[in-house]
Amino acid sequence: MEEPAFDMEALADELHELVPGFSGLHAIEKFNTGQSNPTYRVEADSGKYVLRAKPPGTLLKSAHQVDREYRVMQALADNNVPVPKVHGLSGEHSAIGRMYFVMELVEGRIFWDPALPGMTAEERAAIYDGMNDVLARLHRVDPEAAGLADFGRSGNYFARQIRRWSEQYLATKTDDLPDMDRLMDWLWEHLPDDDGRVSIVHGDFRLDNMIFSAHGETVLALIDWELSTLGHPLADLSYQCMQWRLPHASGFRGLGGLDLTELGIPSEEDYVARYSERSGIAVDNWPFCLAFSFFKLAAILQGVYKRSLDGNASNPERANEIGKAVPLLASMASEVISGKA
Structure with missing residues (x-):
């Protein structure tokens, strides 16, 4: 669906009231990446910004809560987790x-291919280690001290999530x-007992949801917090570690089938061990x-695919492609639970 x-005049007036110091709106242009909440580059006399909105049309219950994204980024700004400043x-x-x-525009690099072509083995190792460090830092934040004690429900996180994504699927x-x-x-049937472990979880922690410095491995910003909540930290870790198993020769651009040792990328086992060492989990x-996680x-991609059929996807062409990946993910999960992977 075309937005x-x-x-522009009404938006300029509103931004002037909403964003401290904002003046002189020149242009607003939609970024062509992303499947969830439409995101726009805003240029004004006062600087460059990013505007992230709910998509138009009828939305699923509890989806696209940009106010939650705003709240968690605002809370984490002073907690040693790299996030864009929200305005x-x-x-x-x-x-x-x-x-x-509205948030600041963070200039830097986004890596869409986890194999990091064109880089040295040392550079790849540093980028993966930087990612690992950010995840451990996030999970060490005390939700209560950050003002996020009520950011998620109590009880078994995995049970809540299985129920939520089953319903949405x-x-x-x-x-x-x-x-x-x-x-x-x-x-x-295999739901583990609640171990009482609670962290702020990102919900979509992966390489292309991070902005890295123009040179080096520093993570300048972890973005796309739509699925964030209070939950079990291993949900974030396992979600990211799917990348080691997904095929590289696919729309997922995973690490499956690549020579990780030659590339300088840690194995899944080594990455998990380093996270555990850093986080204490x-x-x-x-x-x-x-x-x-699979x-x-x-379930997420099925929703994207359904929105594309309904004419309401943020990126319709890409949505159709990834909708076809749902059977692959289900098959790979079946291999995990059968012990074949």
Whole structure:
């Protein structure tokens, strides 16, 4: 669905009130990446900004909560986690007809290929280590001290997440996938007891949701906090570690089939061990965590695919491509739970 043109005069007036020091709106242009919340580059006399909004149209319940993204980034700004500085949050009835927030524009590099072509083995190792460090730092933040004690529900995080993504998968289901049906049953049957471990979790922690410095391995900003909540830290870790298993020769651009030693990229086992050392968190129930992460990603992509069929995707062409990946993810999860992977 094509988005309506913005009323630039009304938006300029609103941004002047919403963003400290804002003046002289020149242009607003949508970034062509991303599947979830439409994101725009804003240029003004006062500087360059990023505006992130809810998508237009009918939305799934609990999805696209940009106010939660705003809140968590605001809270983490003083907690040793690299996030963009946020400037202001609109209401639901804004100048563009939906809720949005404005944050600083962080200039740097985003890596879309986890194999990091064109880099040395030492550079790749440093980038992966930087990523590992950010994840451990995030999970060491005390939610209560950060003002986020109520950012998620109490109780078993995995149970809540399995219920949420099962409901959203079934609400957007377009084809019968026996592997997904078996996976949902298996996750409930093998649900571990709640161990009381609670961290701020990003929910979509991966390489291309980070902005790195123009030179070097420094992570300048961890972005796309739409799925953040309070939960189990191993959900974040296992979600990222799917990348080691997903095929490189696919739309996922995973690390599967690559010579990691030659590339200088740590093995999944070494990456997990380094995270555990940094965070102080023991890694257990790993097959369950991985199976859960494959399921969650499959459910997310099914929703993207359904929105593309409904004409409401942020990037329709890409949405159609990744919708076809849902059976692959379900199959890979089946291999994990059967002990074949």
